Amino acid sequence: MPTLLRLATAGSVDDGKSTLVGRLLHDTKSVLADQLAAVERVSRDRGLTAADLALLTDGLRAEREQGITIDVAYRYFATAERSFILADCPGHVQYTRNTVTGSSTADVVVLLVDARKGVAEQTRRHLAVTALLRVPHVVVAVNKIDLVDDAEAVFAQVSRDVREVAGQLGIADAHAVPVSALLGDNIVEPSANTPWYAGPSLLGLLETLSPSAEADEEPFRFTVQLAIRPQGAARDPRHVDYRGYAGQVTSGVVATGTPVVALPSGQRTTVVGIDLGEAELAEAAAGRSVTLRLADEVDLSRGDTLVAADDVPSLTQDLTGVLCWLGDTYLRPGARVLVKHRSRTVPAIVRAIDGRLDLDTLRTEPSDRLSLNDIGKVVLRTASPLPIEDYARSRAGGAFLVIDPADGNTVAAGMAGTP
Amino acid sequence: MSAPVTARPAVDDTVTHDEHVLNQLDALESEAILIIREVVGELERPVLLFSGGKDSVVMLHLAAKAFWPAPIPFPVLHVDTGHNFPEVLDYRDATVERLGLRLEVASVQDWIDDGRLRDRPDGTRNPLQTLPLLDAITSHRFDAVFGGGRRDEEKARAKERVVSLRDEFGQWDPRTQRPELWNLYNPRHAPGQHVRVFPISNWTELDVWRYIEREAIDLPGLYYSHERDVFERDGMWLAVGPHSRPRDGEDVRTRTVRYRTVGDMSCTGAVLSEARTVADVVVEVAASTLTERGATRADDRMSEAAMEDRKKEGYF
Numbered sequence: 158m159p160t161l162l163r164l165a166t167a168g169s170v171d172d173g174k175s176t177l178v179g180r181l182l183h184d185t186k187s188v189l190a191d192q193l194a195a196v197e198r199v200s201r202d203r204g205l206t207a208a209d210l211a212l213l214t215d216g217l218r219a220e221r222e223q224g225i226t227i228d229v230a231y232r233y234f235a236t237a238e239r240s241f242i243l244a245d246c247p248g249h250v251q252y253t254r255n256t257v258t259g260s261s262t263a264d265v266v267v268l269l270v271d272a273r274k275g276v277a278e279q280t281r282r283h284l285a286v287t288a289l290l291r292v293p294h295v296v297v298a299v300n301k302i303d304l305v306d307d308a309e310a311v312f313a314q315v316s317r318d319v320r321e322v323a324g325q326l327g328i329a330d331a332h333a334v335p336v337s338a339l340l341g342d343n344i345v346e347p348s349a350n351t352p353w354y355a356g357p358s359l360l361g362l363l364e365t366l367s368p369s370a371e372a373d374e375e376p377f378r379f380t381v382q383l384a385i386r387p388q389g390a391a392r393d394p395r396h397v398d399y400r401g402y403a404g405q406v407t408s409g410v411v412a413t414g415t416p417v418v419a420l421p422s423g424q425r426t427t428v429v430g431i432d433l434g435e436a437e438l439a440e441a442a443a444g445r446s447v448t449l450r451l452a453d454e455v456d457l458s459r460g461d462t463l464v465a466a467d468d469v470p471s472l473t474q475d476l477t478g479v480l481c482w483l484g485d486t487y488l489r490p491g492a493r494v495l496v497k498h499r500s501r502t503v504p505a506i507v508r509a510i511d512g513r514l515d516l517d518t519l520r521t522e523p524s525d526r527l528s529l530n531d532i533g534k535v536v537l538r539t540a541s542p543l544p545i546e547d548y549a550r551s552r553a554g555g556a557f558l559v560i561d562p563a564d565g566n567t568v569a570a571g572m573a574g575t576p
Numbered sequence: 577m578s579a580p581v582t583a584r585p586a587v588d589d590t591v592t593h594d595e596h597v598l599n600q601l602d603a604l605e606s607e608a609i610l611i612i613r614e615v616v617g618e619l620e621r622p623v624l625l626f627s628g629g630k631d632s633v634v635m636l637h638l639a640a641k642a643f644w645p646a647p648i649p650f651p652v653l654h655v656d657t658g659h660n661f662p663e664v665l666d667y668r669d670a671t672v673e674r675l676g677l678r679l680e681v682a683s684v685q686d687w688i689d690d691g692r693l694r695d696r697p698d699g700t701r702n703p704l705q706t707l708p709l710l711d712a713i714t715s716h717r718f719d720a721v722f723g724g725g726r727r728d729e730e731k732a733r734a735k736e737r738v739v740s741l742r743d744e745f746g747q748w749d750p751r752t753q754r755p756e757l758w759n760l761y762n763p764r765h766a767p768g769q770h771v772r773v774f775p776i777s778n779w780t781e782l783d784v785w786r787y788i789e790r791e792a793i794d795l796p797g798l799y800y801s802h803e804r805d806v807f808e809r810d811g812m813w814l815a816v817g818p819h820s821r822p823r824d825g826e827d828v829r830t831r832t833v834r835y836r837t838v839g840d841m842s843c844t845g846a847v848l849s850e851a852r853t854v855a856d857v858v859v860e861v862a863a864s865t866l867t868e869r870g871a872t873r874a875d876d877r878m879s880e881a882a883m884e885d886r887k888k889e890g891y892f
Contacts, residue, residue: 228735432644442597
């Protein structure tokens with residue numbers, strides 16, 4: 158069975174991102190005849206001599222009418238080894254909001270750089286957001302490599318620049334591939350047009366990157382979504398006394414016999430059974446939704462967390478972290494918000510805003526408020542204690558939403574700890 | 577560009593990876609179950625749209641797994657066009673009975689009979705489902721509606737959130753969608769609003785079929801190859817039935833066909849197929865050169881933005 162890899166694309170205006178995405182879809186044979194026919198028809202209508210692959214990612218009529226891309230679109234393609242979910246993030250309107258959204262679930266960010274322009278301010282900003290969100294891998298596609306003289310030297314320069322910025326930002330795994338999205342060079346197959354490049358094609362590289370494997374090496378954590386106690390409603394009378402905890406393993410691996418601690422109660426017990434429907438599993442790794450049975454009756458319900466007994470995070474009501482503010486209104490100290498961490502949503506007060514990150518200089522500048530697309534350091538006080546962990550150590554343990562209690566909208570992506 | 581469109585690569589089951597990296601179907605299943613449980617945990621009156629179509633059958637299977645051994649904690653809703661394949665209705669009723677579910681039916685026919693809706697000149701009733709659906713949501717005070725929509729189906733669906741906020745008119749506004757971050761889903765809404773929830777957003781048609789095969793899920797028989805009296809219209813094979821009759825010049829023939837989608841019988845086309853088993857269908861879908869909707873849905877061919885327009889009006 159193939160594995161799943163989640164990608165997000167990012168880039169600036171006119172860097173050829175739509176063409177690249179169209180090329181990936183087309184060259185992996187993920188575009189079917191009726192879709193291709195539609196693209197060829199529209200290309201002809203617009204007076205083009207060849208089909209414009211960028212049209213494969215053409216979105217809503219509302220977008221075509223306004224000539225903009227409103228929102229993240231999801232695309233799917235596959236090879237024998239891998240299935241890919243691609244979050245296609247628009248580059249110009251609200252790039253922070255879109256890049257944050259796309260990066261939050263991504264194993265890999267594919268960042269486009271125009272070979273003629275090199276690493277631009279926008280590239281640095283995208284890399285900074287990627288670093289902040291702790292996306293495990295970054296691949297820089299150096300596009301339009303066919304349009305520069307001395308492509309080898311240009312590619313070497315861009316690669317050096319990317320490596321330098323990635324190093325400054327603490328991005329552990331950064332790659333660069335010279336491509337021509339228009340001609341298909343180094344997208345699926347290594348190209349004869351770049352004999353000086355010995356590395357893999359973009360797709361070849363994407364097939365080998367590990368999908369968030371790091372989460373397995375972290376200590377065991379399990380978000381409890383629901384207690385399952387059928388009692389008299391059980392479809393089978395053998396299950397009237399069944400008691401299990403439904404949720405997802407967010408990191409580590411759990412097996413029958415694993416000693417665990419329930420939070421916030423702090424009670425210790427042992428996992429005695431792992432159920433998935435009628436099947437019983439011997440173990441469950443990060444990403445798996447299961448129902449756990451425990452040796453003892455402990456105080457545990459929706460919103461709680463089960464953790465490895467030998468690595469118990471501390472509970473806190475004082476939450477320091479970074480917010481990517483995505484709301485239309487300002488955030489100020491004293492504001493009352495809701496915080497959703499794992500499956501628990503609690504009221505919180507903004508105690509302080511300790512400055513705003515300048516993505517160009519990567520320095521924090523003084524500010525006591527955050528507006529749309531700002532990234533800032535905040536201190537929150539939550540109404541009840543949360544087992545919140547440093548986002549740098551654990552994406553699932555440190556990620557949280559900020560929700561506007563008035564209308565229920567998600568207004569910020571939060572990451573606990575200092576970046 | 578004239579590159580031939582050929583079969584997508586076959587799946588190689590011998591490829592092994594790190595033992596703790598979930599395979600693709602396990603990852604998609606776990607994501608869907610997480611979403612279903614989260615919405616049940618946060619909201620009070622969910623409902624699942626169930627037509628007997630394969631995507632809604634997979635949804636029901638996932639829901640049964642999510643809460644086992646407790647029963648599925650919500651009813652199912654069928655928005656009935658009145659233009660049904662009889663075997664699909666039989667399948668619907670048998671499944672509801674087997675799982676002990678409560679079935680609510682919102683009937684397009686009732687709305688036509690009492691004059692609240694009128695049949696369209698082209699006879700298709702798929703677009704007429706919107707008002708009975710919204711009425712059922714309001715009258716039952718459903719706050720979350722689970723659907724089997726997938727993002728690979730169509731370009732408007734490709735942009736919709738997994739948890740999609742709808743206003744009191746059921747409208748989808750692509751410009752005011754909430755950011756959907758990590759796997760922290762937020763189904764909160766104001767009174768009068770509700771959310772549409774698409775737990776299998778990230779599945780492709782091939783994923784659905786491979787999951788049906790792996791989990792040995794029973795489907796209505798018309799998904800598999802059978803002989804049927806059909807006639808050709810707009811490049812599609814339509815079944816001869818009470819709601820779809822051939823016009824002058826449309827010859828009725830017996831053909832070996834199966835259905836890739838199941839909807840209003842008057843506008844859902846069959847495809848010529850010899851795929852008699854689920855394994856045959858997986859092979860056929862993997863090699864298909866047409867999208868599911870392109871091959872079988874007359875209503876989606878009406879315009880490039882047909883689905884976008886219907887979604888904005890409150891459609892699925």
